[in-house]
Amino acid sequence: MDFTLCTLRDHRAFLTNQRIGRTKPEDSPNVSEAEARYIRESEAIQVNSGKEKSFGWLDKFIRYQKVAPLTTFKSVFASWNIWGNTLTYFLMNSVIYGILTWVPSYLVNAKGYSFMKMGFIASMPAVGGLLGAILGGFLSDKVFEKRRKPTMLITATAAAVMMFVIINIPDITERLLLSVLGLAGFFLNIGWPAFTAYPMGLTTRDTYPVAIATVNSGGNLGGFFSPMIVGAILDTTNSYNLVFGYFGFLLILEFLIILSLKEPIQHEYKTSQT
Template identity: 50%
Template sequence: MGWLDKIISRKKVTQLVTAAEVFRSWNVWGLAVTYFFIGFVTYGFMTWIPLYLVSAKGFSLVKMGWIASAPWIGAAAGNFLGGVIADKLLDKRRKPLMMFGPISLVVMLTALIHVPNDTTLLFIVLFLTGFFINLAWPCYFAYPMGFTTGATYPTAIAIVTSIGNLSGFFSPMIGGYLLDVYKSFDVVFIFLGACGLLSLLMSLTIKEPLQE
């Protein structure tokens, strides 16, 4: 996979053995920001998809509940399969799925904007959106294991999740502001797609640790 290793910048990285080294590592902070931007999408879906299905698509609450579950059914499948792919098919490479997830997100959000008002099609599109995003989810947590120790991994993952979960604070507010101003869910989906692209760009700044 030489061509892939060039794309993901796979090389030996310094093992982080102290908390101070963890706090100085761009690989840790870069991952945290990568996770932060993809978190905008997750929390945005959690907040706005139910309202979108009721107010924009005109579904009943019962039908909305069924369709709104689709991203999370897809997420469960994506989490499991993503871990298998990263460990077995990609030989513990984590960045490929971190890069693939945001790219597929843009495609699926484009499909979501243009999908007809059909229950089955909406369920499929939302299922696939949740599935593709969450292929990368195990990788965000496994990535620091490649260059930390048992003593420093907790510090590294604490930084990643603390920064990443801030998106749960900002995403609903920004989404609500965009809806108030533009009166269109398409603008919200475009915003979430832009967050996905920012996550992709940030993932390009970190190295894929070479695990021997």
């Protein structure tokens, strides 16, 4: 009985907090203007105080420069940096979901593996992806000091190489295939955190949700269309090599589009303009 009463009290408290809770301090009637200003000033993070580390030729290569923040929804939808990032996320997810959905078929039909062996080998991209995402986030924040494009470019280049390795080793052994698929998942996910973090350097608190929604929508579309496109390729040609070549082509195209994007210098955390 005591446990039930405690649970009911907690549930009632949760519902009460949901009714009176606010997403921003400014929205609460219990927060004064001075208190809200103090909160905002205290959370302004000086990411770049004029003493940023220079990466020399790399900064030139990734177009590291000051970029005016996108303060309106119109500016978000008019920004090539946002649309380019959306397109590259579409291409990356096309490869990731293409591998996840069609590699099991490849292992059974093309390589003749049992379902047990197929299940083990097909899990390697996910295992490699876990390690790649963790390392990619660390590299982007700590090594490249919040430059997002380097890990995005690593993803496109290295993963494309893995696709062509699979194509050019027709009698690839089981052990080598394990390594190649694991590395493919690893490299595909090194840049994964950067694709969603990249819009943060371009937007404000108010416009980031629209920007990231646009980017994520593009990524979801990649995951939606890729299995159908790969299925159509296999129905037409019955060639898995052509499928991996298609993935490699998407990654090369992704690399070229990433090069066209600007890498914004993040001087400070951009608060809402009120």
